[in-house]
Amino acid sequence: MIGRRLIGAIPVLLGISFIVFLLMHLAPGDPVYLLLGENATPEDVARVRHEWGLDEPLAMQYWQFISRAMVGDFGRSLKFGEPVMKLVLERLPATIELATISLIVAILISIPIGVYSAVKRDTLVDHAGTSMALIGVSLPNFWLGIMLIYFLGGRWNLLPVAGRIEYGLEVQAITGFYLLDSLLMGNMAAFWSAVKHLLMPAITLGTALAAIVTRITRSSVLEMMRQDYVMTARAKGLSERAVIWRHILRNALITVVTILGLQLGALLNGSVITETVFSYPGIGDLLIQSISARDYRLTQVLILFFGVIYFAVNLLVDVVYTFIDPRIKL
Amino acid sequence: MNKSTRGMSRRQFLKNSAAAAIGAAVAPAFVRDAFAATRDRVTIYHSSVADNMNPYKHSSSPIYGQWQHVFEPLVEYNYKKKDYDGILADSWQFDGKRWVIKLKKGIKFHNGAPLTAKDVAFSIERMKDEKSGSLQGSNFKDVTEIQTPDDLTAIFITKQPLAIFLDRLENRFIINKAAVEKYGAEWEQHPIGTGAYRFVSYQRGGNFVFTRNDDYWGGKANVKEAVFKKVTEDAARLAALESGQCDFINNVPVHEVARLEKHPRVKVDKVEGLRMFLLAFNVAYKPFDNKLVRQAANYAVDADSIVKNIFEGIGYANHGPVGSNVVGADPKLKRYPYDPKKSQELLAAAGYPNGCDIKLYYSAGRYPKDTEVCQVVAAQMAKGGFRVDVVSQEWATFWETTGVNGGKLPFYYIGRGSLTDADTLYDQYFRTGTTKRTNYSNPEFDKLVEEEQKTPDMKKRTAFLQQAGKILMDEVPYIPLYNLADIYAMAKNVNWKIRPDEKVLTWDMAVK
Numbered sequence: 001m002i003g004r005r006l007i008g009a010i011p012v013l014l015g016i017s018f019i020v021f022l023l024m025h026l027a028p029g030d031p032v033y034l035l036l037g038e039n040a041t042p043e044d045v046a047r048v049r050h051e052w053g054l055d056e057p058l059a060m061q062y063w064q065f066i067s068r069a070m071v072g073d074f075g076r077s078l079k080f081g082e083p084v085m086k087l088v089l090e091r092l093p094a095t096i097e098l099a100t101i102s103l104i105v106a107i108l109i110s111i112p113i114g115v116y117s118a119v120k121r122d123t124l125v126d127h128a129g130t131s132m133a134l135i136g137v138s139l140p141n142f143w144l145g146i147m148l149i150y151f152l153g154g155r156w157n158l159l160p161v162a163g164r165i166e167y168g169l170e171v172q173a174i175t176g177f178y179l180l181d182s183l184l185m186g187n188m189a190a191f192w193s194a195v196k197h198l199l200m201p202a203i204t205l206g207t208a209l210a211a212i213v214t215r216i217t218r219s220s221v222l223e224m225m226r227q228d229y230v231m232t233a234r235a236k237g238l239s240e241r242a243v244i245w246r247h248i249l250r251n252a253l254i255t256v257v258t259i260l261g262l263q264l265g266a267l268l269n270g271s272v273i274t275e276t277v278f279s280y281p282g283i284g285d286l287l288i289q290s291i292s293a294r295d296y297r298l299t300q301v302l303i304l305f306f307g308v309i310y311f312a313v314n315l316l317v318d319v320v321y322t323f324i325d326p327r328i329k330l
Numbered sequence: 331m332n333k334s335t336r337g338m339s340r341r342q343f344l345k346n347s348a349a350a351a352i353g354a355a356v357a358p359a360f361v362r363d364a365f366a367a368t369r370d371r372v373t374i375y376h377s378s379v380a381d382n383m384n385p386y387k388h389s390s391s392p393i394y395g396q397w398q399h400v401f402e403p404l405v406e407y408n409y410k411k412k413d414y415d416g417i418l419a420d421s422w423q424f425d426g427k428r429w430v431i432k433l434k435k436g437i438k439f440h441n442g443a444p445l446t447a448k449d450v451a452f453s454i455e456r457m458k459d460e461k462s463g464s465l466q467g468s469n470f471k472d473v474t475e476i477q478t479p480d481d482l483t484a485i486f487i488t489k490q491p492l493a494i495f496l497d498r499l500e501n502r503f504i505i506n507k508a509a510v511e512k513y514g515a516e517w518e519q520h521p522i523g524t525g526a527y528r529f530v531s532y533q534r535g536g537n538f539v540f541t542r543n544d545d546y547w548g549g550k551a552n553v554k555e556a557v558f559k560k561v562t563e564d565a566a567r568l569a570a571l572e573s574g575q576c577d578f579i580n581n582v583p584v585h586e587v588a589r590l591e592k593h594p595r596v597k598v599d600k601v602e603g604l605r606m607f608l609l610a611f612n613v614a615y616k617p618f619d620n621k622l623v624r625q626a627a628n629y630a631v632d633a634d635s636i637v638k639n640i641f642e643g644i645g646y647a648n649h650g651p652v653g654s655n656v657v658g659a660d661p662k663l664k665r666y667p668y669d670p671k672k673s674q675e676l677l678a679a680a681g682y683p684n685g686c687d688i689k690l691y692y693s694a695g696r697y698p699k700d701t702e703v704c705q706v707v708a709a710q711m712a713k714g715g716f717r718v719d720v721v722s723q724e725w726a727t728f729w730e731t732t733g734v735n736g737g738k739l740p741f742y743y744i745g746r747g748s749l750t751d752a753d754t755l756y757d758q759y760f761r762t763g764t765t766k767r768t769n770y771s772n773p774e775f776d777k778l779v780e781e782e783q784k785t786p787d788m789k790k791r792t793a794f795l796q797q798a799g800k801i802l803m804d805e806v807p808y809i810p811l812y813n814l815a816d817i818y819a820m821a822k823n824v825n826w827k828i829r830p831d832e833k834v835l836t837w838d839m840a841v842k
Contacts, residue, residue, distance in 0.1 A: 033730045036389060036465055041764070042735070044468040051460050080382045080534070081463040090534070146565045154569025161566040161575060162375065167537045167557050279561045281535030289381075294726060 093176030114217025395833025630714025658752030658795025737766025
C-alpha cells in the first residue's frame, strides 16, 4: 500500500514543479537585474542572461530542468552560485530540527492543558486554558518572535537572538542536527548553545500549533468522556487517572494526530517567517532569499522539497494511526 | 516493602532526579554570556553578509567591506581628501588610452608569494569572466588589454580615454594567481589575499570569520578576530547589541536612536550616507515633458520638512543637484525653495490652471520610511496643485524593465547608492541613451559629461560637472531630496570611525 502511495506522489510533484515554474516566470522580476545592481547596463544584463541560459524559451527551460532533475541534477543556484542540492541539504537539518522541537514543545504544552481543560470542564482552569489557546492561535508569529527577541534577548539577555549556535562552539556535522551531533560528540557546551538558540524560534513556531492542538484535544476528550466504554471502565473500578490517560486519551488521540499532521504543513509555512525573524539558517530563510533574488532554480527545488515533506508527513500520520488504532490498516 | 510503596518511591525518585538533572543542566546554560568586545574578538551583526565564497560574485558595498579584510584593491577613494589613495598601487599615470599603475614593493600574499603585476592582470581577467559567476566584469568592458612589462607595472589599455578608471578599480580585489591555479575549481574555498586579516571560516547564513594577519604590510591590526553574522531583522540586531551578544551593528532605525543613546553600554554614530534620494521624472511622459511642470513640482516639495519630521532631523537635504560631499557639487547652486503658490502659478503657465493628476511610484519597504515619505510628498504637492496618487510596486517589478529600467514609470521615488561622484548620477540617469530611467536628453549636457569623463585633472573635471549640474537645476528632470544618515551602534568600548561607504573594517578598530 505504501508503495502505491509513493508512486501516486510522482504526478503530484511533477504538477507542483510545473506550477511553481510557471508562477516564478510569470512574476515580474529578473534575477540578473537584481544581482547586477545599480550600475548594470542593459547590455550587461543581456550578456549575463545569455550566459545563464535565461534567454531560452520557457518550455525549453522547463524541459531542461525536468530532464536534469530526473537524474538528480538540479543545477546551480543563480544567487549563490552553488549546486542547488548542496544548498538545500546543508540547510534542511536545521529546519527539521526546528520543526521537531517546535512540535515537541507544542505537544508537551497542549495535550496536558487540553486534557485538563476537558476534565475540569467549565471551571476556572478550563477557562484559563481555552483563553490561552485563543490568544495563542491569534498571535501572528512574526510579532511573537519580535517580542521574544526584545524581552528574552535584548532586555534580559537570557537567550541568543539569531543563528543556530554560538561562534566557536560549532560541532562537526555528522547528521547535521546540532542537538544530535553535539550529543554524539559529547560536547555539552555545544548542545546547550544549540538548545538556547532553538528555544525562541521553537516557541514562536510552536505556539499557534499548541493552541490549535489544545482546543482539539479538549473537544475530543470531552466527546470520548461521554462514550459507553468510559462508563464501563469506571464501573470496572479503574482509577480516574487510568480511565483518562489509558482509555479516553488514546481514543481522542486519533483526531489529534490527524490535526497534527495537517498542521505540520502550517509549521513549514511558519518556519519561513520564523527563520527569517531569527536569522535561523534553515530552508524557510533560504526560500525567502531565493524568491527575492528570483533565483528560479533554487525556489523551484525548495518548493518541491516542501511538497515532498508535506507528502511524507501525511504518510507518516497514516502509519501512526495503525499504531494508535490497530483496526486501521494502510 | 510492599509493591505499591515501592512503585510510589520509584516514581518519586524518577521525578526528583529528573527535576534535579534538568535544573543542574539548565542553570549554567542560562547564565549571562560575557559582555562586550575584547581585543581578541569583535562580533558584528550586519544586515548584509556575503552569500557565497566568490569575492567577485556580488556587487554590494557591505560585502566588499567584508572581503576587504582578506583581499585588497589597487586604490580606494578617500572621502575626506576627495581623491584616491593607493592601497596596492603606489602610483598611477593616465595618458590617452593608457593607465599605467605601479605596485607597492614588498607586499606579500598570505601564502608568502609576492604581489606582482601578473596577479593584477589575472584578477581582472577573472572578474571579466562571467562564466565563472563574476558580476563585476562590466567595470572593465572598456579595457582591451592588460600589459605587465615588469613585476610591479600593470598597463591598462582602454578603448577610449577613461578618466574615471580609478573609480572602476575601487573594490576590485586582487587575488593570488598561483593559489587559484593550485586549488583549481576549489579556489573559492581558499581565499588568499594580501589583506590585514586571513580567512578563517565561512558558513552560509552563519558566521564569516577572519583572523589577524600578523605579517600585514600596512601594520598589525588591533583586533585579533572579526566575526560577521548576517542578522536581517532590525529588532534582533538591536537586542543583540543591547544585551552584549554582539559588539557592532548597522542600519539602526532612526526612531531607535534616541533610546539607544541613553543605553549605558552602547553608543550611536552616524555619517552622511552615499545614497541620494530623488524623485525622478521620465520626460517622455506628459505632463513631465514640460519644463515648467517639473519646476513647479520642485517648488512644491519641501525636503527639509521631510528630513525634519519623518527622519527626526537625521538626514541631509540636498542643496543643489547632488549632496554637498559629492565630487561636482556646487555651493553656489541652491534647491528650489518650498513655495506652493509659485508651483500653482507655473502649473497654470504650463497649461494646467486647474492642477493636474499624476502618479508617484515607489517600492514599499525598499528604503527607510518610504511609504511615509511618498505620502508626505503627495500631500505637499497637493498644495502646489498636483493631485498625486501614490502607487507601491514590488521591488523587482519597480526596478526592472517592467518599471524604472524599462522607462515605464513617469514619476518615482528612488535612491542612488555609492554616489561619491556626480558623474555616476548624471551618466546613468540623464545622459542621452545610457538608460531609459528619465529619457532626458540635452546635447549640451551630454557634451559636458563626455568632457568630464575624459579629464583626469580633478579641478577641471569638477568644473565640467558643476556646469552640467547647473543645466540640471534649470531643467530639473528630477527633484533632488536628501541623503540619509548611515546609522551604526556599537559597544562603548569599541572605537572606530565609521565610513560613509557602508563598509565595516576591523583593521583600524580599537577595543578598550
